[in-house]
Amino acid sequence: MTATTLATQTHAVTMEQVTKTYGRVTALQNVSWAFRRGTFTAIMGASGSGKSTFLHCASGLDRPTGGTVRLGDVDLGRLKEAELTRLRRERIGFVFQGYNLVPSMDVERNITLPLFLGGRKADQRWLSEVVHRVGMADRLKHRPTQLSGGQQQRVAVARALVTRPEIIFADEPTAALDPRTAGHVLRLMREAVDQTGQTIVLVTHDPAAAAWADSVVFLSEGRIVDELTAPTAAAVLNRWDTL
Numbered sequence: 001m002t003a004t005t006l007a008t009q010t011h012a013v014t015m016e017q018v019t020k021t022y023g024r025v026t027a028l029q030n031v032s033w034a035f036r037r038g039t040f041t042a043i044m045g046a047s048g049s050g051k052s053t054f055l056h057c058a059s060g061l062d063r064p065t066g067g068t069v070r071l072g073d074v075d076l077g078r079l080k081e082a083e084l085t086r087l088r089r090e091r092i093g094f095v096f097q098g099y100n101l102v103p104s105m106d107v108e109r110n111i112t113l114p115l116f117l118g119g120r121k122a123d124q125r126w127l128s129e130v131v132h133r134v135g136m137a138d139r140l141k142h143r144p145t146q147l148s149g150g151q152q153q154r155v156a157v158a159r160a161l162v163t164r165p166e167i168i169f170a171d172e173p174t175a176a177l178d179p180r181t182a183g184h185v186l187r188l189m190r191e192a193v194d195q196t197g198q199t200i201v202l203v204t205h206d207p208a209a210a211a212w213a214d215s216v217v218f219l220s221e222g223r224i225v226d227e228l229t230a231p232t233a234a235a236v237l238n239r240w241d242t243l
Helices: 003-010 051-058 081-091 107-117 124-133 149-161 179-196 233-240
Strands: 011-022 025-036 040-045 066-071 092-096 167-171 200-203 215-220 223-229
Touching: 011 051, 025 051, 025 066, 025 223, 040 051, 040 179, 040 233, 051 167, 051 200, 081 092, 081 107, 092 149, 107 124, 107 149, 124 149, 124 179, 149 167, 149 179, 167 179, 179 200, 215 233, 223 233
Parallel strands: 040 200, 040 215, 092 167, 167 200
Antiparallel strands: 011 025, 011 066, 215 223
């Protein structure tokens, strides 16, 4: 077995020397990182440090200017746009701060939307497990406007889980939630890692949110400058203050 083959088995996403520029601005500078399968990683950094660009390049939402991003053994840079769109829908999950639910669809249809768009039928046993896990089994026929912000975000987490993706990227998913509700959403993500082996990458500015992760990666001026393993909120805050 080659080193490359072993890496694709143990890592969900691998970034090698990734650079992203926007005109004269360099948002990422030669970033190399790999996300091991079945782990929870938080990405932190000050405003303008490159967190969102990092997530967009790692998840295939944006193409890097240079370097390579692989999902398993697939080089995202070699895919055409239609192929990349299909791969994101089928193999990657997303949770955003703004929920991104379809107002005209009920909870069940919002959760299964990625499957519908891909022409796939829902595995009813897995769907039932997901909706029970996020605590929305009694809200399946509700519309998003009938739900609280925390409930909408739980629907978004369920939508990310329902395709059994290889990795989930969460971009500030708790920023608009109160601390108690945010804790519930983060607990759902932690349980997805611990109980089903899900791989999650969380971009956040909140040390308390980052403390749910297995490790915290710190960005500054488009570079990875440190990693903190087994984080606590206090340790994350102390490191954050030095950036």
